[in-house]
Amino acid sequence: MVVKIxxxxxxxxxxxxxxxxxxxxxxxxxxxxxxxxxxxxxTLSVDYRLVIGEMKKRCLEYRNITLIKMIGDGIPAKIGYxxxxxxxxxxxxxxxxxxxDTYCIAVSLLKQRDSLIVIQxxxxxGALKKFGYSILDKEExxxxxxxxxxxxxxxxxxxxxxxxxxxxxxxxxxHVSMDKMIVMPLPRLDLLSNRKYGDEIKEKIFRKxxxxxxxxxxxxxxxxxxxxxxxxxxxxxxxxxxxKLADAVDYNRYHFIAKFHPLSNITLENPKVxxxxxxxxxxxxxxxxxxxxxxxxxxxxxxxxxxxxxxxxFDYDSYMKNRxxxxxxxxxxxxxxxGDAEEITAAIDRNETDTDRLERFRERMVRRPEGxxxxxxxxxxxxxxxxxxxx
Numbered sequence: 363m364v365v366k367i368x369x370x371x372x373x374x375x376x377x378x379x380x381x382x383x384x385x386x387x388x389x390x391x392x393x394x395x396x397x398x399x400x401x402x403x404x405t406l407s408v409d410y411r412l413v414i415g416e417m418k419k420r421c422l423e424y425r426n427i428t429l430i431k432m433i434g435d436g437i438p439a440k441i442g443y444x445x446x447x448x449x450x451x452x453x454x455x456x457x458x459x460x461x462x463d464t465y466c467i468a469v470s471l472l473k474q475r476d477s478l479i480v481i482q483x484x485x486x487x488g489a490l491k492k493f494g495y496s497i498l499d500k501e502e503x504x505x506x507x508x509x510x511x512x513x514x515x516x517x518x519x520x521x522x523x524x525x526x527x528x529x530x531x532x533x534x535x536x537h538v539s540m541d542k543m544i545v546m547p548l549p550r551l552d553l554l555s556n557r558k559y560g561d562e563i564k565e566k567i568f569r570k571x572x573x574x575x576x577x578x579x580x581x582x583x584x585x586x587x588x589x590x591x592x593x594x595x596x597x598x599x600x601x602x603x604x605x606k607l608a609d610a611v612d613y614n615r616y617h618f619i620a621k622f623h624p625l626s627n628i629t630l631e632n633p634k635v636x637x638x639x640x641x642x643x644x645x646x647x648x649x650x651x652x653x654x655x656x657x658x659x660x661x662x663x664x665x666x667x668x669x670x671x672x673x674x675x676f677d678y679d680s681y682m683k684n685r686x687x688x689x690x691x692x693x694x695x696x697x698x699x700x701g702d703a704e705e706i707t708a709a710i711d712r713n714e715t716d717t718d719r720l721e722r723f724r725e726r727m728v729r730r731p732e733g734x735x736x737x738x739x740x741x742x743x744x745x746x747x748x749x750x751x752x753x
Contacts, residue, residue: 410428568649
């Protein structure tokens with residue numbers, strides 16, 4: 363309790379100091395500028411790249427600033443991120459609009475100008491596993507007192523959702539009212555329907571793994587969600603379950619690709635398993651005949667690709683206790699659900715699928731674009747609210 367109180371007081375003191383510095387930045391003139399902030403990775407995401415490309419064509423008078431940096435581990439990395447936050451503060455204070463795909467300390471913790479537009483374009487396509495305010499004080503979640511001290515997910519003007527159905531889940535996760543919710547699926551969905559782009563990705567995969575182009579063997583992609591070690595899960599449990607699945611595969615008839623989360627340290631011992639970090643999970647799903655998931659948000663992209671899915675839920679009870687999901691999982695997900703590895707591979711052998719259920723899932727979870735593309739829809743929205751702001 364004492365440590366918690368000390369932490370909250372330290373956050374309060376730091377926020378007061380930062381707000382003093384930020385007041386100086388807010389004295390500077392606001393420029394025609396859109397700032398994109400992320401701490402998801404150190405490289406520009408596909409979603410940001412597509413949106414920025416669209417805005418450069420539409421709004422020539424606006425600059426597009428990108429501040430993409432992970433916090434990193436260790437004291438030196440965290441000190442470095444503090445200096446990065448000063449850059450964030452300057453650009454936030456002098457921008458008309460800020461776009462986020464994660465929680466941003468400088469946006470939520472500090473007092474913002476009333477005229478600043480902040481858009482939360484969350485990095486996960488839809489809402490499946492619970493996050494944010496939905497899991498406060500849960501094993502994988504944030505302590506409520508810390509979330510309140512950090513003003514987690516405050517100051518948003520709009521929050522994007524993949525569908526009307528998912529909007530209430532995003533609203534709960536970000537603790538915002540429904541009038542701030544905008545149904546606006548992520549622009550990377552455009553690439554899933556882009557045949558030329560897809561063919562280029564497949565060609566690159568087959569060039570690196572020529573054995574995958576063998577029409578005599580089908581391809582299984584296994585992509586489990588990330589589980590936090592400090593969230594009541596053990597990475598070793600996932601590794602053992604993945605080994606069981608890999609051992610249940612008939613390698614005379616199938617190739618097996620294991621795609622663990624980038625933050626995971628899991629490596630399987632089975633030498634026949636393809637374990638790759640050069641291509642994304644979605645890249646491999648393009649060449650997959652079957653995709654094995656659990657509670658991953660990748661399910662939405664895979665549904666758009668119309669790939670047959672199976673759900674390997676070896677830790678279903680503990681996952682629902684420690685993390686939980688928004689939907690009625692067993693009723694809604696489009697595929698077999700089991701914790702038995704051999705049942706999964708047997709179902710794949712039978713080519714067990716339900717195309718009607720898959721289509722219902724997609725229609726419920728991911729709205730189709732209103733214009734020609736999802737990127738165009740976002741461009742229309744950004745342009746409209748910037749114009750409304752000027753008048």
